[in-house]
Amino acid sequence: MFKSGTIYSNFTPLVKAPVIGYRISGDDVLNILKIITKKNFSKYHSLVQIVKIYKKDESILDECSVVYFKSPKSFTGEDVCEIFLHGSPLIASQFEQLLKDLKVPGLRLAKNGEFSYRSVLNSKNSLKQAKAINGIISNESFSGLEYNKRVLFEGDIVSGLVPLREEVINLFSEITASIDFVDDEHFNFNQIKKKIRKFFNNCNNLLHKSRTNIEQKNICRIMxxxxxxxxxxxLFNKIIDKDRAIVTDIKGTTRDILSNEFIINNKKFEIFDTAGQRSKQSKIEKYGYKKAQKVSKMIDHFFVLIDKNTKKSDILVLLKDFMINQNYSLIETKSDIYKYNSHNIKINYCLDRDKIYQKLKLSSIYHKYVKNNQKKTDFNLEEIDLLARILEYEHDLVNENDILIIAQQMRNILDDFSYEFGYINNEDVYDRVFSKFCIGK
Ligand SMILES: Nc1nc2c(ncn2[C@@H]2O[C@H](COP(=O)(O)OP(=O)(O)O)[C@@H](O)[C@H]2O)c(=O)[nH]1
Ligand SMILES: [Mg+2]
Known part of the structure; x- marks a missing residue:
């Protein structure tokens, strides 16, 4: 993947937003900044500068903040600049065109993950830390987020896999040495086999512990x-704070099922909007309604929305269709135009988002379905997969009596660890063989 050259990429989505950010990294950063801003940034390491960016014809493309990071004190270890354009996709496309028109040799769009890759190559981050950045962004869970942050800020050492990695390197060194020094009394085949069994026991224990921690339910699903x-x-749009679902007064506008995650007060929810129930449904509406009924099996809590026109019998049909027992709240809508005299929750679209959260009692609903004992974890999902992969070797290795085959299988396990921690080479192994077993002293 690695090719030299200066690379650039947007680091925010190219959508209408307050800002669109670009990062440029490589030897030509100062040169590029000089051409597009007419300013020499060499003395402005890590300082925000408000500058104009000029197009080729000298007209102004944008006025914006730019930060320059001098190598090696940057994310990639190279010269880097970050440019915060006004968040118009049109400006962004003009900016990319400007970079292309510069015809700087080697200047190109970065490949996926290339900035992080360069940060690993230049020892700014370990492989694990680069992956942790991905983990932080990917929103696994709050415990996953805290774990990935610890890896990024404190280093590989916080990973629950570290003791196993040490164990496997030691074991492989011992096996390698036992092959090369068959007659040495240090190496007892039965001892090695015992250690192999212990290694797999440790893997099994860790896998069990980490799975129960990580697979704890941490989301509340509402329909x-x-x-x-x-x-x-x-209501769906109000809750997720987006104009995502189409809202119209034409009956049957929502024909499919929509869902969106949202987080309030450290609590994660997924909310589902459904096609409405009515006697005369179109074919597509019917399909959407059926689909919603299927999804309803995984739903924790239902908000059954009603208004002045809703009959008791309509409510009973809904409860039956979606197999709802006690897990629902009745919500009366459009309270700005209708007067209700019940104890049900009443809402209308003039209420702000926080008021709606309060009225719907989202916090207590969450606690009803999600246990509040999120444990601290020393693993992420990828590491748990690795543990499971390593355990696939268990049966063959425990039953194998040929030391050469055992050595080969252990090397495979070491290579699996290399994907997490970076390559473990033979030198690491031989260092241990010689220092630990005092061979040839
Ligand atoms: N007056 C009033 N109208 C509302 C309120 N909520 C929704 N509406 C209107 O009712 C119509 C149907 O809304 P919609 O959200 O599409 O209903 P759905 O079919 O249940 O998804 C739209 O014209 C909305 O603007 C409210 O609180 N007050
Ligand atoms: Mg709708």
Whole structure:
């Protein structure tokens, strides 16, 4: 993957937003900044500068903040600059065109992950830390987030795999040495086999512990159901704070099922909007309604939305269709135009988002379905996969009596660890053989 050259890429999505950010990394950063801003950045390491960016015809492309990081004190270890354009995809495309028109030899769009890759090559991050950045962004869970942050800020050492990695290097060194020094009394085949069994026992224990920690339920799933036009999509948009679902007063606008995750007060939810229930459904609506019924099996809690026009019998049909028992709240909508005299929750679209959260009692609903004992974890999902992969060797290795085959299999396990921690080479191994077993002293 690695090719030299100066690389650039947007680091925010190219969508309408307050800012769109670009990062450039490589030997030509100062040169590029000089051409596009007419300013020499060499003395401005790590300082925000507000500058104009000029197009080829000298007109102004944008006025924006730029930060320059002098090598090696940058994310990649190379010269880097970060440019915060006004968040217009049109400006972003003009900016990319400007970079292309510079015709700087080797200047090109970065490949996926190339900035992180360069940071590893230049020893700014370990392989594991680069992966942790990905883990932080990927929103696995709050415990996963805390773990990945510890890896990034404190280093590989916090990983629960570290003791196993040490164990496997020691074991492989011992096996290698036993092959090369067959007559040495240090190496007893039965001892080695005992250590192999112990190694796999440790793997099994760790896998069990980490799985129970990480697979704890940490999300509460809520579904909005109700008659057509009652205001489900309006509430859905309000809750996720996006104009994502189409809201109209034409009956049957929401024909498929939409879902979105949202987080409030460290609590993660997924909310589902559904097609409304009515006697005359179109074919696509019927399909959407059926799909929602299927998904309803994984739902923790339902908000059954009703208004003045909803009959008791409609509610009973909904409860039956979605197999709802006690796990629902009745919510009366459009309280700005209708007067209700019940104890049900009442909402309307004029309420702000926080007020809606409060009225819907989202916090207590969460605690009803999600246990609040998220444990600290020393693993992420990828590391758990690695443990499971290593355990696939267990049966063959424990039953193998040919030391050469055992050595080969252990090398395979070492290589699996290399994907997590960077390559473990034969020198690491031989260092231990000689220092630990005092051979040839
Ligand atoms: N007055 C009033 N109208 C609302 C309220 N919530 C939704 N509506 C309107 O009711 C219509 C149907 O809303 P929609 O969210 O599409 O209903 P859905 O079919 O249940 O998804 C739209 O015209 C909304 O603007 C509300 O609180 N007050
Ligand atoms: Mg709808």
């Amino acid at each position: 909005l159901v109700g008659p057509v036009n009652v205001g489900k999509s309006t």
